[in-house]
Amino acid sequence: MGSLVVPVENTVCALRRLAPGAALRSPASPDLRVLARALRACAPAELASARPGTVVRVVLAAQSRALDRAMTGLFGSEAPEAARLVRAARFSGRGPQLSRVRAEPGLRAAALGWASATGARLLAASLRGVPLVPDAADGRHAAELAVAALLPRASADGEAVEVAGVAGFLEARSLRVGDGGFRVDVLADPPVELAGDAPVLRALWWNGLGRVTDDLGYEYLIVGKDPEGTGVVRHWCHPRPAPGATVLRLESAGYRGESLRLASAVAHGTSAEVLVKRELTVRLADAPGRTPS
Incomplete structure (x- = not known):
């Protein structure tokens, strides 16, 4: 895997309300x-x-x-x-x-x-x-x-569980649940075209997930995230979903990019940083070989 990056502030917050079964x-x-x-x-x-x-x-x-x-x-x-x-x-x-x-x-x-x-x-x-x-x-x-x-070691092991859910610019591609936690692959597909003379998004970089919670109120540690340069960012989270949880809420850490006003671009080349928050809801659908635990 590539180099792992852990969002420390969000991980520290998650330490205070971890899902059951979290072993540190x-x-x-x-x-x-x-x-x-x-x-x-x-x-x-x-x-x-x-x-x-x-x-x-x-x-x-x-x-x-x-x-x-x-x-x-x-x-x-x-x-x-x-x-x-x-x-x-x-x-x-x-x-x-x-x-x-x-x-x-x-x-x-x-x-x-x-x-x-x-x-x-x-x-x-x-x-x-x-x-x-x-x-x-x-x-x-x-x-x-x-x-x-x-934090426990990030691991790619685990049984495959199909998930689906789209919100904003995010799309969940796969979720793998194992004994020690789960891995989720998320695709970020932001708009990049220029149109009109108002400020528009020209280029964006997604910072990955910043927070993962479930419908029971528990939070999960983001053990690591691994961008592979393909638009899909893989996250290792800990522990496995809590018993009874049916929904995972994946909160984006935000997009950073440039905004550009075309009318003044030639003369001034004005640019600024933008931050766009998006949340993706993923349902934990039952799959063969998986029990809701």
Whole structure:
């Protein structure tokens, strides 16, 4: 499968009213377990103020691991900052990497440049020896790490169940229900033609599903989504539909695109971002080999 992307804010909201049968992993790190519990009461961006010390430790550990990988030269980009870091690491001594970074001026300067270029703000502050104060972005990063540690693995296994439903620009192509959850393929087919001299949609990019609920009021975790460049976006959700649920409501995360006024396009080329919400209702039809559980 392609790279999976999880909508963290919606997944965090779903943690508070999951459908029955949802099994989550237990994070190995005590700090991640603390953040996972905290996310049941606060939004990702609020973690920095709710658990500042824990957020600092989790984010700093992740940024330090990224620094370790970058120092090997086997990971990361070919940016000048990364190249300088690799060269400095090759001429440094032995021992724990973070200790070497703090002790050797040349390596420390290269690490600071890399941290600043990559947005590793807490790591840069640690190398400078200034107080570590997390912000909302650090809280979101910590939430992403905690959610990734909680979610079950995405799996394409499961029996095929036929579904149907169309609303707006969305069309459900297939739904596969397995023991650990379900997979739904959704086609986004937005209009792309130009007409008239009023603002019209010229090009759209669908962000995928942002929320999945059922008619009983339960919500489902979007474990991952995998766009394949064909117009169909595949989503892995957890857990399987709740007993008694007959309808799934698939809410679009929105379309982003350009709007263009033809009369002024040549002179000004005006454009703006648009957001279009759509909801798709899918009925869980009974199929051979499937019980309504």
